[in-house]
Amino acid sequence: MKIYLDNAAATPMASEVRKEVMRGMELIGNPSSFNDAGRIAAFEINKARVTVAQFLNAHVEEIIFTSSGSEANNMAILCTASKSPKNRDRIIVSPIEHLSILEPAISLKNKKVVYLKVDKEGFVNLEDAAAKISEKTFLVSLMYANNEIGTIQPIIKLGKIIKNSKKGGRYPLFHVDACQAAGVLNMNVNSLGADLLTFNGSKINGPRGIGVLYVKKGTPLDPYIMGGGQERGLRAGTENLSGILGLAKAIELIDKKGGERLRILRDYFFSKLGKIVPEAKINGPEWKNRLPNNINISILDLDSENMLLELDKYGISAGSGSACTARSVEPSHVLKAIGVGKEYLNGALRLSLGKQTTKKQIDYVLKILPKIISNLKKRYKIV
Numbered sequence: 001m002k003i004y005l006d007n008a009a010a011t012p013m014a015s016e017v018r019k020e021v022m023r024g025m026e027l028i029g030n031p032s033s034f035n036d037a038g039r040i041a042a043f044e045i046n047k048a049r050v051t052v053a054q055f056l057n058a059h060v061e062e063i064i065f066t067s068s069g070s071e072a073n074n075m076a077i078l079c080t081a082s083k084s085p086k087n088r089d090r091i092i093v094s095p096i097e098h099l100s101i102l103e104p105a106i107s108l109k110n111k112k113v114v115y116l117k118v119d120k121e122g123f124v125n126l127e128d129a130a131a132k133i134s135e136k137t138f139l140v141s142l143m144y145a146n147n148e149i150g151t152i153q154p155i156i157k158l159g160k161i162i163k164n165s166k167k168g169g170r171y172p173l174f175h176v177d178a179c180q181a182a183g184v185l186n187m188n189v190n191s192l193g194a195d196l197l198t199f200n201g202s203k204i205n206g207p208r209g210i211g212v213l214y215v216k217k218g219t220p221l222d223p224y225i226m227g228g229g230q231e232r233g234l235r236a237g238t239e240n241l242s243g244i245l246g247l248a249k250a251i252e253l254i255d256k257k258g259g260e261r262l263r264i265l266r267d268y269f270f271s272k273l274g275k276i277v278p279e280a281k282i283n284g285p286e287w288k289n290r291l292p293n294n295i296n297i298s299i300l301d302l303d304s305e306n307m308l309l310e311l312d313k314y315g316i317s318a319g320s321g322s323a324c325t326a327r328s329v330e331p332s333h334v335l336k337a338i339g340v341g342k343e344y345l346n347g348a349l350r351l352s353l354g355k356q357t358t359k360k361q362i363d364y365v366l367k368i369l370p371k372i373i374s375n376l377k378k379r380y381k382i383v
Contacts, residue, residue, distance in 0.1 A: 003361045006319045007203075007293060008147050008180060008352035013246075014205040020249040021207050024242030031239055032230065041241055048248035055251045056197065056214055057188040064213040064231045065244055069179040069200035070100035072213035073141075076175045076196045077104040079221040079234070080139050081111055088138035088171055090114050094124050095337040096151075097143050098177060102333075105141070116142075121285045122151035122338050129158055133165045137172040144181040144192075148321045148334040148350060149284030150294025152185065159193020173219060179203050184259035184292055195219050201243065205355060206250030210243030255355070262353045263292035269351070269362050273297065276370045281344050283335060293353040298335070298344035299373055301382050307349055310372040316365060319350040 004012065013021075024044070029037025031045050046060070053060045066072040081091065091105050094116045105113045114132050117125045124142065133140065140162055145152045155176055162174045175196040178187060182199040189197050196219060200211035215221060221234060228236030267287065273280055283296040299307065304320035311318050321332040331345035340348075351365065376382075 001361075001364060002315045002317075003364060004317045004356065005351040005353065005361075005365070006317050007354035007357075008350060009319055010202045010208065011205045011354050012356060013207060014250060014253055014355075016253060017206055017246045017249045021242045021246040024245040027241055031241065032228070045239055045241060045244055048244045051248040051251055052212055055187060057190055058214055059217060061232065062215055062217060064215055064234055065239060066211040066213055066235060067209055067240065068211045069177070069198050069203070070098075070211075072198040072200070072211040073098065073100040073177055074104045075213050075221075075224045075235070076198060077101060077108070077139070077141060079224050080173055080175070080196070080219075081108050082222040083220040084138035084171070088136060090134065090136040090138065092116060092129070092132055092137055092140040092172075094118055094142060096122055096146055096148075096334040097141065098147060098179075099333075101141050101143070101177060111138075118337055120338050122146055122149050122334070123285075123289070124153055124158070126154060126157055126161065130161050130165075133162065133172060137165075139173045139175060141175040141177065144176050144178040145185060145291045145294075146284070146334065147180045148332060149296045149338070150180075150291035151284050152181075152289045152291060155192050155194075163193055170218065170220065180291060183254050184262075189214055189216070201247040201250055204250045204254060207243045207246035210240055210247045212247070258355060259292040262357070265353055265357060265359060265362055266290075266292055266295055268359065269295055269366065272366050276366060277373060279373075281340075283338070283340060283344075283348065293357075295349075295351040295353070297349050297351075298340065299347040299349070300343055302347040302373065302376055304346060304348050306376055307347070307372060310376065311368070314368045314372070316368065319352065320348050321350060 027041050029041040031038060031042040049060050049063050052063045089111050091111055092114045093101055093105055096118055117128045142153055144155050159174055162172060173195040174193060176192055176194045178197050178199045183204040195216045197214040202208045223234050225236045230236055279300045281298045283298055284290060308318060335345055
C-alpha cells in the first residue's frame with residue numbers, strides 16, 4: 001500500500017490538469033508575438049487569467065503570474081519595499097512565516113523587521129498588531145494558514161485593523177500568503193482586505209512551477225524582473241503557458257465541500273491518537289481554526305528523520321515541516337516560535353491529507369505508527 005500524506009508540500013496533479021498542461025505545451029506561439037500563433041497563446045492566457053481573477057473576486061489586470069509561491073512572496077516583499085516612501089521603513093511579520101517571507105524581509109537594507117507575538121497555538125495577537133502598526137509601517141505580511149501547524153489566522157480582523165490605520169492613504173499595505181489556504185478557505189481578496197495575495201498551483205492539485213501574486217489596483221510596486229512588458233511590466237519573460245492553463249483547470253476542479261471531508265478524517269486521527277500513542281503531542285490548534293488537512297505531532301525523544309524513514313518502509317510518505325527546509329538539521333523555526341519544548345522539537349511529524357486520502361489509509365497509519373515508535377525506542381534504548 002502506498003499512502004501519500006505530504007500534500008502540504010505538493011499535491012498530486014489531477015488528470016484533467018495534466019491534460020490541460022499537455023494542451024498548453026502544444027501551443028507553440030509566444031503570447032507577445034503579433035502573429036496567429038501568438039494571438040492564440042495570448043487568448044488562452046487571458047482566459048486563464050479571468051478564471052484566476054474570478055477565484056479571487058479580483059480584476060483581471062490585478063493577476064500577476066509567477067514561477068511559484070516563493071517567488072510571489074519575494075516579489076510582494078521586495079517590490080513594495082523598494083517603492084515605499086523613505087519614512088515608511090518598517091515591515092511587520094510573524095515569526096512563523098514561511099522562509100520566503102522571513103528571509104527577504106531580513107535582507108532589506110534600511111528597513112526594520114517588526115515581529116508580531118504568537119501564542120502556543122500559533123495565533124497572532126490582534127492587540128499587539130494594532131499597537132505595532134504605525135505611520136512608519138509600509139507592509140504587513142501574514143500567512144493565512146500555516147504550512148507546518150495549520151493555524152488559520154484571523155485575517156479578516158487583521159485586514160480591518162490595517163484598513164483603519166491607512167487613514168485614507170495607501171499605506172500600510174497588507175500581503176496575505178494564502179498558499180496553504182487556497183482550495184479550502186475563503187479567497188475573496190475584498191473580504192480579506194488584502195492589497196497583495198499569494199497562492200500557487202502545486203498546493204491545489206495543479207502543476208508545479210506556477211504561482212500567482214494578486215496586486216490590488218493602485219498598489220505601488222517596482223518591477224521584479226526587467227526586460228519586457230509581460231505581467232503589467234512587473235515580471236518580464238515569456239509566460240509559462242502550460243503551467244498557467246493547468247493552474248486555471250485546477251481552480252475549476254476545486255471541491256468546495258472537500259475541506260469538510262478532510263476535517264472529519266483529521267479529527268478521527270486526533271481522536272484515536274491519544275489512546276494508541278499517549279506520548280504524542282499535538283502541535284498547533286487541536287480542533288478549531290486549523291487547516292482541515294493538517295496533522296502535526298511530536299513524539300517525545302524521537303527524531304523526525306528516523307520516523308520518516310521508517311514510515312517510508314511501510315509505504316507512507318509524510319513530512320516533518322516545511323518542504324523548503326526539509327533538508328535542514330535545525331529544528332523548525334515555527335515550533336520554536338510557539339514554544340515547543342526541546343524534548344519534542346526534533347520529533348515532529350506532519351501528515352497532510354489530500355483529495356486521495358481515505359479513512360482506510362488513516363487506519364493503516366494509526367496501526368503502523370505505534371509499531372514504528374516502539375521499534376525506534378527499542379533500537380535507541382529510549383525508556
